[in-house]
Amino acid sequence: MSNNNESGVVTYNEVSADYLDNRQLKKGVAGWVLLASLGVSYVISGDFAGWNFGLAQGGFGGMLIATVLMGIMYTFMVFGLAELSSSLPTAGGGYSFARRAMGPWGGFLTGTAILLEYSIAPAAIAVFIGAYVNSIFGIDGPLVYAGCYIAFIGIHLLGAGEALKIMMCITGVAVIALLVFALGLIPHFDVNNLLDIAVNTEAAGATPFLPEGYIGIWSAIPFAIWLFLAVEGVPLAAEETTNPGRDMPRGIITAMVILLIFAFGVLFLAPGVAGSEMMKDHGAPLVGALQVVYGENSSIATFVNIVGLFGLIASFFSIIYAYSRQVFALSRAGYLPRFLSITGERKVPTMALIIPGIIGFLLSLTGEGDLMITMAVFGATISYALMMLSHIILRFKEPNLERPYRTPGGIFTTGIAFILSIVAFASTFLVSLEAAMWAGIFYAILVAYFAFYSRHHLVGKVPDEEFAAIAQAESELS
Numbered sequence: 390m391s392n393n394n395e396s397g398v399v400t401y402n403e404v405s406a407d408y409l410d411n412r413q414l415k416k417g418v419a420g421w422v423l424l425a426s427l428g429v430s431y432v433i434s435g436d437f438a439g440w441n442f443g444l445a446q447g448g449f450g451g452m453l454i455a456t457v458l459m460g461i462m463y464t465f466m467v468f469g470l471a472e473l474s475s476s477l478p479t480a481g482g483g484y485s486f487a488r489r490a491m492g493p494w495g496g497f498l499t500g501t502a503i504l505l506e507y508s509i510a511p512a513a514i515a516v517f518i519g520a521y522v523n524s525i526f527g528i529d530g531p532l533v534y535a536g537c538y539i540a541f542i543g544i545h546l547l548g549a550g551e552a553l554k555i556m557m558c559i560t561g562v563a564v565i566a567l568l569v570f571a572l573g574l575i576p577h578f579d580v581n582n583l584l585d586i587a588v589n590t591e592a593a594g595a596t597p598f599l600p601e602g603y604i605g606i607w608s609a610i611p612f613a614i615w616l617f618l619a620v621e622g623v624p625l626a627a628e629e630t631t632n633p634g635r636d637m638p639r640g641i642i643t644a645m646v647i648l649l650i651f652a653f654g655v656l657f658l659a660p661g662v663a664g665s666e667m668m669k670d671h672g673a674p675l676v677g678a679l680q681v682v683y684g685e686n687s688s689i690a691t692f693v694n695i696v697g698l699f700g701l702i703a704s705f706f707s708i709i710y711a712y713s714r715q716v717f718a719l720s721r722a723g724y725l726p727r728f729l730s731i732t733g734e735r736k737v738p739t740m741a742l743i744i745p746g747i748i749g750f751l752l753s754l755t756g757e758g759d760l761m762i763t764m765a766v767f768g769a770t771i772s773y774a775l776m777m778l779s780h781i782i783l784r785f786k787e788p789n790l791e792r793p794y795r796t797p798g799g800i801f802t803t804g805i806a807f808i809l810s811i812v813a814f815a816s817t818f819l820v821s822l823e824a825a826m827w828a829g830i831f832y833a834i835l836v837a838y839f840a841f842y843s844r845h846h847l848v849g850k851v852p853d854e855e856f857a858a859i860a861q862a863e864s865e866l867s
Contacts, residue, residue: 399493401849402723409850412721414480414628414714415549415736421639424623424630426557427707428644431619433563434704436655437675437697438517442759443612444669446820447605449583449660450598454606455613456656460649462809463617466773467645468796469780469803471638474624475793476783478633481718482624483776490779490786493844499775500719501835503622505768505828507712508745510619511538512752513761514705520672520758521698525691534753538746541706545713545742548735549629556707563700566693570675571654573689577682578661585664610816611766616652618769619704620644621776622711625718634793673697709742716741723847724839763824767817768832773810777803 443452473486481488481496483503488496515534523529545552584597592602599605623641627633655675660668663678671677675697679690717738720730729740752761780803783790796802817825 398844399847400845401847404848404850408848409721411732412717412730412738412851413732413736414717414738416629420631421636421643423553423557424626424636424640425643425647426560427553427626427710428620428623428641429564429647430556430560430703430707431622431711432617432644432648432704433560433567433651434514434517434701435615435618436567436651437563437700438520438673439513439615439758439762440612440652440655441659441668441671441674442762443609443615444586444660444665446601446612447607447609448586448598448600449665450596451601451605451609452613453656455609456616456652458606458809459610459613459617459813460652462773462806462813463620464645464649465798465802465806466777466810467620467641468798469777469806470621470624471641471794472792472796473776473780473783474627474637474641475634476790478624478627478630478637479718480625480628480714481722482627482715483621483772483779484715484718484724486779486783487775490782491775493847494839495775495779497719497724497839497844498836499772499779500715500724501832501839502768502771502775504712504715504719504745504835505832506765506772507619507622507708507715508749509752509761509768509828510765511705511708511712511746512749513758513765514701514708515749515753516756516758516761517672518698518701518705519756521676521694521701524673524676525694525698530756531754534750537702537705538750541702541709542742542746544706545709546735546737546739548737549710552706552710553626556703556710559699559706560703562696563703566675566696566700567651567654569689569696570679570693571658573679573693574658574662574682578658580661582661582664583657585666586669587666604819607812607816608820610813611763611820614766614769614813615762616656617645617648618765619708619711620648621769621773622708625711625714638794709746712745713738713741716745721848722851724843727848760821760824763817763821764828764831766813767825767828770810770814770817771832774807774814777807777810781807 477485479485484496484500487499515537519529519533522533586600588595588600594602630636659674659678663681668674676690676694683689717730719725730738732738781800784800
């Protein structure tokens with residue numbers, strides 16, 4: 390055992406010579422187009438279901454303002470992540486950035502917050518897939534959820550290149566569904582439909598635009614986040630990217646531009662045709678809006694219903710990829726049990742795909758999609774704050790770090806994203822104290838594991854830890 394401590398915070402263990410040989414990802418399988426597709430794929434399910442619950446919290450006005458604020462937060466955050474991922478291209482993503490900026494504790498707190506988000510989000514999406522399947526075939530529940538996990542984890546086990554290409558095709562089909570939805574509803578849009586939710590006269594500042602008053606804006610934030618949630622996962626593909634310094638910024642920024650267009654498209658069109666009152670708790674809002682105009686059994690509504698499944702599947706499929714890479718990176722460095730990072734002949738982390746999948750399936754059995762959205766947002770917003778803080782710290786701590794891409798506006802940009810992420814984190818307690826408390830318990834369990842065990846059993850000879858060790862050595866020399 391080597392006591393190579395950072396101020397006594399952690400202990401690094403010696404490992405066998407073939408340790409890293411058994412933990413290798415396939416290099417060069419993704420260029421910027423695949424990365425952009427991956428970014429859209431992570432998020433696109435949010436356009437098909439889940440966002441509309443924000444209408445119940447804040448009405449159209451509250452949801453619109455929340456979406457504008459979160460659109461700013463995510464856009465500015467993406468600019469920061471484009472810089473960080475081009476400078477520190479490892480499979481750890483946010484964990485690697487925070488590890489470099491704030492040490493092992495900062496890295497672990499960030500990585501586990503991301504893991505909390507990515508473990509829970511697929512469970513929520515599985516519930517929404519069940520609602521869509523039920524509307525088409527009359528089948529819902531555990532069989533649908535289990536089928537999703539088994540089928541798509543199985544595809545990922547075939548290899549990263551194969552999985553990412555299949556994911557891009559699925560995402561393309563989902564984009565077609567969104568375009569058909571938009572073209573079908575634009576002629577029938579009526580701005581008066583947006584404001585049909587009854588005004589809560591007891592709420593401060595309540596108007597037809599803000600039926601739940603000012604507090605409704607804050608309450609709608611977790612559901613506005615659902616329109617962008619997980620785009621920050623693109624850097625997790627860094628070790629499998631052809632040229633991270635060039636491809637990462639291009640891919641994640643392109644994805645964000647596309648997602649902004651989709652987000653405001655569905656937000657205006659669905660309630661602008663069917664009414665916010667009808668959309669606020671609809672299980673399949675895009676289909677419901679089309680049915681109002683064209684009839685329940687119309688071909689266009691049926692098409693979007695069936696093809697819309699691909700949007701949910703795309704996000705489900707891609708977030709499985711994301712959680713497996715986050716688990717892989719944390720496990721490879723010893724923060725999580727090391728067996729989770731072992732890769733086979735196809736260079737995929739088998740146990741990092743399967744174990745979180747089992748946990749996600751068990752969570753999906755609750756059927757509480759909106760509750761799990763809030764839990765996922767709890768973890769996500771913690772990671773956002775820590776990643777933006779990492780960008781700010783590294784600008785001061787390591788001004789000479791090679792940065793193939795530099796964030797427009799520098800720390801001012803990421804500082805705004807940091808502030809908005811704190812606001813977004815606080816909103817989870819407002820929407821559902823139960824969800825925030827459950828997420829907090831899961832997070833606390835992981836933190837306790839690190840505090841009492843894994844920080845004494847880390848592995849120094851992995852990319853994320855070596856990056857930090859080099860930086861520390863350079864700092865001591867200077």
